[in-house]
Amino acid sequence: MSRNPYVESRDPELADLLAREEARQYYTAKLIPSENYASNAVMEATGTVLANKYSEGYPHKRYYEGQQFIDPIEEMAVHRATALFGADHANVQAYSGSPANLAAYVALIKKKSDNKRILALSLNEGGHLTHGHKVSVTSRFFEAHHYTVDRDTHLIDYDAVRERALEVQPAVIVAGATCYPRIIDFARFKAIADEVGAKLLADIAHIAGLVAGDAHPSPVPYADVVTTTTHKTLRGPRGGLILCTNAMARAVDRAVFPGLQGGPHNNTIAALAVALKEAAAPEFRAYARQIVVNSRALSDALLAGGARVITGGSDNHLVLFDATPFGATGKQGAVAMDVAGLEANANTVPFDPRSPMDPSGVRLGTPALTSRGMGAAEMAKIGQWICEAVRSRDNETELLHIREQVRDLMAAFPAPGFEGGVPPRSLLDA
Numbered sequence: 001m002s003r004n005p006y007v008e009s010r011d012p013e014l015a016d017l018l019a020r021e022e023a024r025q026y027y028t029a030k031l032i033p034s035e036n037y038a039s040n041a042v043m044e045a046t047g048t049v050l051a052n053k054y055s056e057g058y059p060h061k062r063y064y065e066g067q068q069f070i071d072p073i074e075e076m077a078v079h080r081a082t083a084l085f086g087a088d089h090a091n092v093q094a095y096s097g098s099p100a101n102l103a104a105y106v107a108l109i110k111k112k113s114d115n116k117r118i119l120a121l122s123l124n125e126g127g128h129l130t131h132g133h134k135v136s137v138t139s140r141f142f143e144a145h146h147y148t149v150d151r152d153t154h155l156i157d158y159d160a161v162r163e164r165a166l167e168v169q170p171a172v173i174v175a176g177a178t179c180y181p182r183i184i185d186f187a188r189f190k191a192i193a194d195e196v197g198a199k200l201l202a203d204i205a206h207i208a209g210l211v212a213g214d215a216h217p218s219p220v221p222y223a224d225v226v227t228t229t230t231h232k233t234l235r236g237p238r239g240g241l242i243l244c245t246n247a248m249a250r251a252v253d254r255a256v257f258p259g260l261q262g263g264p265h266n267n268t269i270a271a272l273a274v275a276l277k278e279a280a281a282p283e284f285r286a287y288a289r290q291i292v293v294n295s296r297a298l299s300d301a302l303l304a305g306g307a308r309v310i311t312g313g314s315d316n317h318l319v320l321f322d323a324t325p326f327g328a329t330g331k332q333g334a335v336a337m338d339v340a341g342l343e344a345n346a347n348t349v350p351f352d353p354r355s356p357m358d359p360s361g362v363r364l365g366t367p368a369l370t371s372r373g374m375g376a377a378e379m380a381k382i383g384q385w386i387c388e389a390v391r392s393r394d395n396e397t398e399l400l401h402i403r404e405q406v407r408d409l410m411a412a413f414p415a416p417g418f419e420g421g422v423p424p425r426s427l428l429d430a
């Protein structure tokens with residue numbers, strides 16, 4: 001009966017927590033925009049004997065013997081990545097998105113150069129920690145400068161980015177975000193980078209699946225290096241992927257290994273190969289488009305429920321709203337939603353007067369629910385529940401009433417990755 005029979009017999013204590021987490025993931029509305037449900041095939045590849053193998057180096061240039069089957073697997077992943085994204089070169093070894101970004105900086109900024117300046121979107125306005133935030137090592141090894149978004153529209157103001165670039169004269173401009181609900185104009189970023197003689201790094205960690213499915217313009221024609229995670233909208237295993245021009249290929253590969261890492265995680269690389277094959281299928285294009293349709297439907301429902309949606313809507317997979325008009329902080333809103341079975345995270349809104357530990361906003365996304373086959377009608381319902389939950393944050397009866405409805409809805413939309421058995425609902429409150 002168990003989905004994990006071997007863990008259950010070896011380590012019942014772990015198996016119990018695992019089973020309950022499975023049930024939690026199945027019956028909760030996963031609205032965290034960086035999360036998804038990987039397919040059974042991706043998860044199966046992740047759990048294979050490939051994890052036993054050391055293969056430092058690159059195909060046909062390894063420091064260990066026994067690579068007869070590892071080499072073609074890595075080559076397959078590389079080939080599928082370059083084909084899917086139309087890139088010259090791919091490195092599939094980065095352990096995750098953050099190490100991929102570090103490798104990109106190392107590759108793009110020459111060791112002996114005096115110019116170690118990077119210019120990226122500030123954290124509070126939607127950038128990532130690895131974009132030179134003061135608590136990230138990226139700001140210790142490089143000199144970080146930031147641009148923000150427009151104070152009124154909360155959109156990236158490309159004229160202001162250009163002004164900042166002219167001031168800072170960066171070596172690298174980073175285009176990409178962890179919390180930005182609109183299209184990013186990579187062609188514009190390229191023009192700015194060219195004008196100041198900077199290299200362009202596009203970090204598409206959040207939107208890689210949309211780019212692959214043609215639901216967001218691709219940075220590949222413009223950027224020297226493109227980094228991404230593989231587990232967000234791309235729906236693969238937890239990992240990192242770097243795409244780059246032929247001119248950057250050697251520097252990128254050397255930055256990853258031996259620069260920053262040891263042996264590649266071959267099981268993850270195999271699972272990435274599977275995910276890239278899935279992402280090249282016509283259904284994935286439909287998936288990517290539906291993510292955006294759902295995101296718009298969700299933001300419409302929030303607006304109808306009285307929420308202050310940042311930028312007034314969404315063009316991608318992500319919706320950010322300010323919880324303070326509901327009389328709640330972002331954290332209080334996200335906690336109330338969690339009680340109601342609606343899983344999200346508190347996030348700063350642009351120019352947030354509150355601290356990142358207890359910000360004003362709640363960040364939402366539709367990739368995971370879209371993977372379950374939900375559409376605009378379900379988003380409308382969920383948007384309404386979100387507003388009710390944040391408003392009723394002190395009313396436990398109301399929150400639990402929403403939670404039962406959420407669980408019924410989740411039960412009606414099977415999640416990928418659970419083909420081995422649907423977790424029993426009885427585990428939820430055990």
Ligand SMILES: *Cc1c(COP(=O)(O)O)cnc(C)c1O
Pocket residue numbers: 034096097098099101127128130176177178203204205206229239
């Ligand atoms: C998620 C994310 C990363 C980091 O990925 P990890 O796999 O969590 O290290 C980097 N950049 C952006 C824009 C992200 O959203």
